[in-house]
Amino acid sequence: AQSVAQPEDQVNVAEGNPLTVKCTYSVSGNPYLFWYVQYPNRGLQFLLKYITGDNLVKGSYGFEAEFNKSQTSFHLKKPSALVSDSALYFCAHYSSASKIIFGSGTRLSIRP
Amino acid sequence: GAGVSQSPRYKVAKRGQDVALRCDPISGHVSLFWYQQALGQGPEFLTYFQNEAQLDKSGLPSDRFFAERPEGSVSTLKIQRTQQEDSAVYLCASSRGQGTAKDQPQHFGDGTRLSIL
Numbered sequence: 233a234q235s236v237a238q239p240e241d242q243v244n245v246a247e248g249n250p251l252t253v254k255c256t257y258s259v260s261g262n263p264y265l266f267w268y269v270q271y272p273n274r275g276l277q278f279l280l281k282y283i284t285g286d287n288l289v290k291g292s293y294g295f296e297a298e299f300n301k302s303q304t305s306f307h308l309k310k311p312s313a314l315v316s317d318s319a320l321y322f323c324a325h326y327s328s329a330s331k332i333i334f335g336s337g338t339r340l341s342i343r344p
Numbered sequence: 345g346a347g348v349s350q351s352p353r354y355k356v357a358k359r360g361q362d363v364a365l366r367c368d369p370i371s372g373h374v375s376l377f378w379y380q381q382a383l384g385q386g387p388e389f390l391t392y393f394q395n396e397a398q399l400d401k402s403g404l405p406s407d408r409f410f411a412e413r414p415e416g417s418v419s420t421l422k423i424q425r426t427q428q429e430d431s432a433v434y435l436c437a438s439s440r441g442q443g444t445a446k447d448q449p450q451h452f453g454d455g456t457r458l459s460i461l
Contacts, residue, residue, distance in 0.1 A: 275348070275435055275452030276387065322386050330377070330400040332450070334386030 234259045236306075236323045238335040245313045245342050253308040253338050255323030264326035265306045267297055268334070271319045279321075282306060293317070313342045346370065348453035350436050356459045357426055365421045365456045369438030376419050377450060378411055379435040387435055393419060426460045433457050 236257045245251045257263050264283050268276040280291025287299045297308045308321060323335040349368040357363050369376050375394055379387035380403075389403040395416035404411070408426075413419040423430055437450035 273454065275437070275454045276450075277452070278449035281449070324386075328400075330375075330392035331389050331403075333389070337384075337386050 234325065234327060235333065236265070236325050236335040238321075238323055238338045240338050241336075242339045242341065245340070247315055247342050247344050248312055251310050251313045251317070251340065251342070253321050253323075253340060255306045255308065255335060257304050257306060257323075257325055259325050263299075263306075265297075265299065266324040266326070266332065267291065267295070267306075267308050268322045268324060269293075269319050270322065270337075276322065279308070315342045315344055318342045348436055348438055348451050350434075350453035350456050352456060353454065354457050354459075356461065358461050359426060359428060361426055362422065362424045363426055363458065365423075365434050365458070367419045367421070367436030367438075367453060369417065369419070369436070370440075370451055371417075373438035373440050373451070374416075375439040375441070375448075375450075376413060377437040377439075378419070378421050379437065380405075381433040381435055381455070383432070390421070390434075423458075426458075428460050431458055431460045 238255055266281045267279040270276045279295050280289050282289050282299045290296045295310050299306050318341050320337050320339050322337050324332045327333045351366045377392050378390040381387040391411045392400040393413040396413050408424045410422045433455040435455045437452045439448040439450045
């Protein structure tokens, strides 16, 4: 079955350090991949997407993601973490005209 | 407001009761989606509307779940004879055009947290 996997339930990073939130995909054909962020008691916010083109995708709030076809990965990165980046992050893939399939989420905690 | 609005924010119901959850999408948005998010999980697709037409309801878990969008704007998700396993956050999202899900970002509401006692 086509899916995305987020192998880490939780990622802890010190403020100012680089952060990476991992995502791998298992999708036939061309993968269309997304990252969303969810703050407590809020809906999801779109960060970025990969459809085609450059493997490095830049998104909102200083985040970027690197599409790696050989490793079937789409890791989310930021050079310098902020405490305000603490939230739940979801990797997702486009499944059909109407459907996006989300991963299980990774909780990112940035300590001051 | 400028965003997707969902009401109520919190709903507590007894097992067996019917509930109705409302979604006001961003004005002019053609596409509307409903998701169910269980505790500690990612959102799972329930159904999709393009204007008033329900084009995909493959994610609805049972015939107790029903969604409508009669005038192509506000949508209601109804759950009949609620069960404890229906407890979850129900998220609504909208997007601007008639394009596929990969073309335009979905804008999410803050959700309705449903608790079935």
